[in-house]
C-alpha cells in the first residue's frame with residue numbers, strides 16, 4: 001500500500017519564499033514519487049486561531065491554492081483541498097481533545113509565542129491549534145509530513161495523540177514523521193530568526209520581480225565584526241546561498257576567509273538565483289489567474305476526494321469510541 005503524506009500551510013497571506021523552499025519543495029518531491037499518496041491542503045481553519053480579517057481570509061484561502069498550483073502541485077497527482085471544506089477535521093479534533101491534557105498544550109513553545117504576540121487573543125482555538133493539526137494529519141493516516149523544522153513540536157503532539165488513541169480505542173493511527181528538505185530553515189532578511197509573514201521586512205514574495213528581490217537581499221545587514229566572525233546577517237546570506245546556489249558556497253567561503261568578500265556580489269548572486277527559481281512560478285501564476293474556472297474545479301474535486309477518505313476515518317473513530 002502507498003504511504004500517505006499530508007501537509008498544509010496557513011492561509012494568512014500569499015506564500016513567501018520561506019514557505020516555498022521549506023514546505024512546498026518537499027511537497028513537490030513526494031508528489032512526484034510514486035510510492036506516496038499525497039494530500040495537500042490550505043489550512044484556512046487554522047487561520048481563525050489568531051486575529052484575522054474576514055475578507056482577507058476569503059481571498060487568501062484561494063490565493064494559497066493558486067500558489068500551490070503555480071509551484072507545480074498537480075491535482076492529477078495530489079489531492080489539493082481547503083481544510084474548511086472537510087468538516088470531519090474539526091470533528092476528529094474534538095475527539096482527539098479528549099485524550100490531550102490542557103497542561104501539555106499550554107507548555108508548547110508555539111502556543112507561548114503566539115500568546116506573547118497577541119496577549120488579548122489567548123483563545124481556546126489557539127490552545128487547540130496542535131490538536132486540529134493532528135486531526136489534519138491522522139484523518140488521512142498520513143505517516144509523513146513535509147513541513148519546516150519549527151513544526152516539530154506539533155508533530156510530537158500528533159504522535160502522542162496517535163499513541164493514546166491506539167492504546168485507548170484500538171485505532172491504527174501511524175506516528176507521523178517530518179519530511180525535511182534542505183530549505184527547512186529559511187532565515188529572515190532582517191538577519192534575526194526565520195522568514196515569516198508576520199515580520200515586516202523579513203520575507204520575499206513568490207511574485208517579487210528581480211529588482212525587488214535584489215533590493216530586499218541587499219538590505220540584509222552585513223557588518224563584519226573584527227575577529228572574522230560572521231554576523232547574523234552574513235550567516236543568513238550563507239544559508240540562502242546554500243539553498244539556492246549551493247555550487248557557489250565554496251567560492252564565497254574562500255573569499256570570506258581571505259577577507260576579500262564583496263557583500264554586493266554575494267547578495268546579487270543570491271538574488272539572481274532566487275529569481276531564477278521563482279520566474280517559472282510567476283509565469284504559471286499568470287496562466288492560472290486567467291483561468292479561474294479551472295481553479296474552482298480543482299478546489300471542488302479536491303474537497304470531494306478528501307471528504308471521502310476523511311469520512312472513513314471518522315466513522316471508524318466514532319465506532320471505536322462508542323458513538324455508533
Ligand code: TRP
Nearest residue numbers: 006007008009010043133136147
Ligand atoms: N501549522 C502549520 C504551519 O504553521 C500549518 C498546518 C496546519 C499543517 N495543519 C497542518 C502543516 C498539517 C502540516 C500538516 O505551517
